[in-house]
Amino acid sequence: MSVSVRIPTILRTYTAGAAEVSSEGATLREVLQKLEADYPGIGARILDDKGAIRRFVNVYVGDEDVRFSDGLETATPDGSQVSVIPAVAGG
Amino acid sequence: MAVARVENRTKTFGPAVDLSCRECGQTYDLGPSFACIECFGPLEVKYQWDDSADAPPVSPVTREQIEAGPPNIWRYRGLLPVPDDVLDKVNLAPGWTKLVRARNLGRELGMRELYVKDDSGNPTHSFKDRVVAIAVEAARNFGFHTLSCSSTGNLAGAVTAAAARAGLDACVFIPADLEEAKVVTAAAYGGRLVGIEGTYDDVNRFCSELIGDEAGEGWGFVNVNLRPYYAEGSKTLAYEIAEQLGWRIPDQLVVPVASGSQLTKIDKGLRELIKLGLVPAKPYKIFGAQATGCSPVSAAYKAGHDVVRPVKPDTIAKSLAIGNPADGPYVLDIARRTGGAVEDVDDSVVVDSIRLLARTEGIFAETAGGVTVGVLRKLLESGRLDPDADTVVLNTGDGLKTLDAVTSWARPAAVIRPSLEAFRGAVAGA
Numbered sequence: 001m002s003v004s005v006r007i008p009t010i011l012r013t014y015t016a017g018a019a020e021v022s023s024e025g026a027t028l029r030e031v032l033q034k035l036e037a038d039y040p041g042i043g044a045r046i047l048d049d050k051g052a053i054r055r056f057v058n059v060y061v062g063d064e065d066v067r068f069s070d071g072l073e074t075a076t077p078d079g080s081q082v083s084v085i086p087a088v089a090g091g
Numbered sequence: 092m093a094v095a096r097v098e099n100r101t102k103t104f105g106p107a108v109d110l111s112c113r114e115c116g117q118t119y120d121l122g123p124s125f126a127c128i129e130c131f132g133p134l135e136v137k138y139q140w141d142d143s144a145d146a147p148p149v150s151p152v153t154r155e156q157i158e159a160g161p162p163n164i165w166r167y168r169g170l171l172p173v174p175d176d177v178l179d180k181v182n183l184a185p186g187w188t189k190l191v192r193a194r195n196l197g198r199e200l201g202m203r204e205l206y207v208k209d210d211s212g213n214p215t216h217s218f219k220d221r222v223v224a225i226a227v228e229a230a231r232n233f234g235f236h237t238l239s240c241s242s243t244g245n246l247a248g249a250v251t252a253a254a255a256r257a258g259l260d261a262c263v264f265i266p267a268d269l270e271e272a273k274v275v276t277a278a279a280y281g282g283r284l285v286g287i288e289g290t291y292d293d294v295n296r297f298c299s300e301l302i303g304d305e306a307g308e309g310w311g312f313v314n315v316n317l318r319p320y321y322a323e324g325s326k327t328l329a330y331e332i333a334e335q336l337g338w339r340i341p342d343q344l345v346v347p348v349a350s351g352s353q354l355t356k357i358d359k360g361l362r363e364l365i366k367l368g369l370v371p372a373k374p375y376k377i378f379g380a381q382a383t384g385c386s387p388v389s390a391a392y393k394a395g396h397d398v399v400r401p402v403k404p405d406t407i408a409k410s411l412a413i414g415n416p417a418d419g420p421y422v423l424d425i426a427r428r429t430g431g432a433v434e435d436v437d438d439s440v441v442v443d444s445i446r447l448l449a450r451t452e453g454i455f456a457e458t459a460g461g462v463t464v465g466v467l468r469k470l471l472e473s474g475r476l477d478p479d480a481d482t483v484v485l486n487t488g489d490g491l492k493t494l495d496a497v498t499s500w501a502r503p504a505a506v507i508r509p510s511l512e513a514f515r516g517a518v519a520g521a
Binding site (some may be wrong): 034 | 114124125126127128129130132133134241248270289291292293295296300302303304312313314318337349350351352353398400401403413415416417418420506
């Protein structure tokens with residue numbers, strides 16, 4: 001399952017400046033695991049010590065905030081777009 | 092493990108020292124940054140008095156200096172992250188809005204001393220002019236050529252107006268289904284107004300992605316990459332309330348909650364005034380107000396949670412319709428720390444409360460003002476708000492922008508021929 005992941009500016013030091021990278025996995029959890037394997041250290045920025053999505057990180061699969069779907073178990077069909085976005089914007 | 096700290100030697104940001112992560116404490120240079128690289132936590136401005144070894148720290152300004160200042164937020168420039176010469180800059184100079192002693196409303200609600208801080212008196216008729224004014228100065232400092240934002244309506248107009256006055260370009264983003272008056276008043280000042288098909292949270296997400304894209308280069312998003320500075324503008328609500336009360340802090344404040352930024356910064360402003368010795372120290376309670384159709388913070392408060400689960404908004408209070416509030420956790424902290432609460436009211440109460448405020452005080456609030464007055468009533472009825480303690484309720488916007496909420500009852504009493512006979516028959520004595 002090839003998935004495209006959009007990387008926020010503050011994490012691009014891990015991706016050599018790339019704003020978008022490829023990953024793989026049937027679920028968001030697997031996609032993030034592959035991302036960590038390819039770009040060591042990036043996983044700990046997105047997930048906390050307990051392996052949950054950090055409080056101030058929003059993750060979308062397509063247009064859906066995964067907090068409204070199945071969280072890390074959200075399915076990531078082939079061709080999905082995953083976006084990792086700081087949550088502290090707006091208001 | 093702090094990164095290099097750069098002193099604000101040029102005083103470009105006044106008394107500000109650096110940016111600090113509210114979650115983990117990591118510090119950063121004063122720059123167009125908003126989220127912590129370590130933990131994604133929000134960055135906020137720290138000042139020279141925050142780490143002061145003095146107890147209490149020396150205030151950079153006195154009451155007398157403030158009182159001698161202009162009748163706008165710049166009278167507090169010594170407490171804000173703005174250049175020392177901000178008075179010489181061209182801007183909308185918002186603030187110093189009325190603190191109305193609401194005797195009639197207070198009497199009706201059985202309250203001893205009630206005030207309405209009426210921020211509809213700002214240049215574009217909402218509190219957003221305060222925060223945008225600070226963001227404009229930051230945008231100038233960082234050399235941005237375009238001012239932008241995600242907005243539930245009021246902010247879009249505040250940004251396009253402020254950009255026009257400051258000579259900057261503007262491109263602002265709103266949900267496409269906003270109230271007509273907010274669309275029109277945002278577009279009237281020029282710049283580019285873009286409607287996004289989706290909720291405010293979709294707009295916000297879009298802007299967060301745009302900021303990392305080439306298309307957003309050179310843009311200052313007031314509530315994204317300028318957010319640490321922008322948010323500080325809400326401190327001026329606290330400063331004004333205290334000064335207008337004769338340099339004292341009220342016992343209770345009822346504040347609307349959208350992202351939660353305003354409430355957290357009002358608390359910050361009050362704590363600063365105490366810390367710097369500008370007002371006597373005293374306890375105060377802050378109450379957060381939401382519309383039931385978008386009440387993730389209220390729901391978390393009632394459930395005893397310290398995290399906020401996002402919701403899909405469905406309320407007429409569109410200016411508060413943020414389903415994923417960035418500062419929600421901090422609102423919970425403040426409500427609990429001060430002994431306040433977070434409460435919500437449904438849309439029918441919002442409309443009824445707009446009517447009550449208008450009828451008793453001659454203040455025509457937008458829906459967000461109906462939310463705060465509605466929550467005030469609910470808190471009084473449940474005994475959580477003390478009717479004998481002095482209380483300030485915020486009206487943050489103008490009813491002219493949310494006419495749809497009131498057109499069902501705000502109609503002429505009659506339409507008659509221009510004759511005394513017709514008047515006597517239709518209106519007089521009715």
